[in-house]
Amino acid sequence: xxTSLSLENDSSLAQGYIKVNxxxxxxxxxxxxxxxxxxxxxxxxxxxxxxSLTQGGSLTLATAQIASGTAVDFNGIPSWAKRITxxxxxxxxxxxxxxxxxxxxxxxxxxxxxxSDSSGSTASGNTLASSTVGHIILSPxxxxxxxxxxxxxxxxxxxxxxxxxxxxxxxxxxxxxxxTSIVNIGSTLDxxxxxxxxxxxxxxxxxxxxxxxx
Numbered sequence: 001x002x003t004s005l006s007l008e009n010d011s012s013l014a015q016g017y018i019k020v021n022x023x024x025x026x027x028x029x030x031x032x033x034x035x036x037x038x039x040x041x042x043x044x045x046x047x048x049x050x051x052s053l054t055q056g057g058s059l060t061l062a063t064a065q066i067a068s069g070t071a072v073d074f075n076g077i078p079s080w081a082k083r084i085t086x087x088x089x090x091x092x093x094x095x096x097x098x099x100x101x102x103x104x105x106x107x108x109x110x111x112x113x114x115x116s117d118s119s120g121s122t123a124s125g126n127t128l129a130s131s132t133v134g135h136i137i138l139s140p141x142x143x144x145x146x147x148x149x150x151x152x153x154x155x156x157x158x159x160x161x162x163x164x165x166x167x168x169x170x171x172x173x174x175x176x177x178x179x180t181s182i183v184n185i186g187s188t189l190d191x192x193x194x195x196x197x198x199x200x201x202x203x204x205x206x207x208x209x210x211x212x213x214x
Contacts (some may be wrong), residue, residue: 059213067091067203071195074210079188081212082155086194088167091147091206096198098129098139101151103161103183104191116163116181127175131197135163138177139197145169146206151179153192160184 015029026033065072077084079129086101093099098118102109116131120138129136135151151165163181168174196207 020193026214058100061211062209064089064207064209067194067208069197070202071193072203072208073191073193075213077190077192077210078214080214081189081192082214084153084189084192084210084212086151086153086165086192087209087211088147088149088151088194089207089209091208092144092204093196093201094204095143095196095198095201095202096139096141097198098131099137099147100131100134100195101137101163101199102134102193102195103153103189104193105184105185105187106190107192109191110183110185113185114181114183116179116183118177118179120175120177131181133178133197134195135165135181135183136197137165137167137179138169139177140169140175143178143201144204145174155189156182158184159186159188161189 006019006022007016008019015027017024017028021065024130030120038057062074065074091099102111104110111133114132114134116134116136118129118136118138120127127138127191129138135153137147137151147167147169149165149167151163151167153161156162161183163179165179167179168176
């Protein structure tokens with residue numbers, strides 16, 4: 001049986017259809033294409049393809065938040081996100097507790113099972129920190145030091161995430177710290193929290209944002 005492929009328009013609506021043997025396979029509108037296009041495309045495709053990618057394939061920047069309170073949360077991260085970047089812009093705390101990042105699922109933020117280490121070099125020598133309750137960033141020696149940097153979390157497989165980042169804190173002659181982590185969060189990631197190890201120190205300056213991509 002021969003296959004009939006046709007492109008038809010709807011005179012009453014601003015949309016068209018790709019039909020196979022008279023059955024609609026995809027709908028075309030000014031917003032893009034809906035429907036499933038599967039299999040291999042062979043030959044030459046010419047012309048312009050417009051619309052948007054609704055799942056993966058592009059970087060999405062969230063809304064930056066002013067750093068305040070004991071934690072800054074980003075909720076509603078889509079299930080297709082496989083890489084998340086946390087960006088710290090002149091962020092400081094009221095105390096000297098170490099900054100901590102926790103990944104989360106629909107059940108809440110995961111606070112155990114991390115294997116995280118952070119190291120930094122100062123004029124007086126190297127300093128180290130580790131944590132099992134979150135991705136740890138080296139703590140300053142004085143309150144009010146500003147953090148600048150980014151931390152990237154990559155999905156390895158299933159619900160296992162690896163984090164790595166470089167941050168700077170302090171004034172001239174401050175500390176550059178390198179930090180890593182790995183954790184199995186047990187379910188699909190949909191949120192992220194930036195807080196501190198003691199959970200009581202508060203943010204007193206700066207902004208935080210995240211981006212994610214599929």
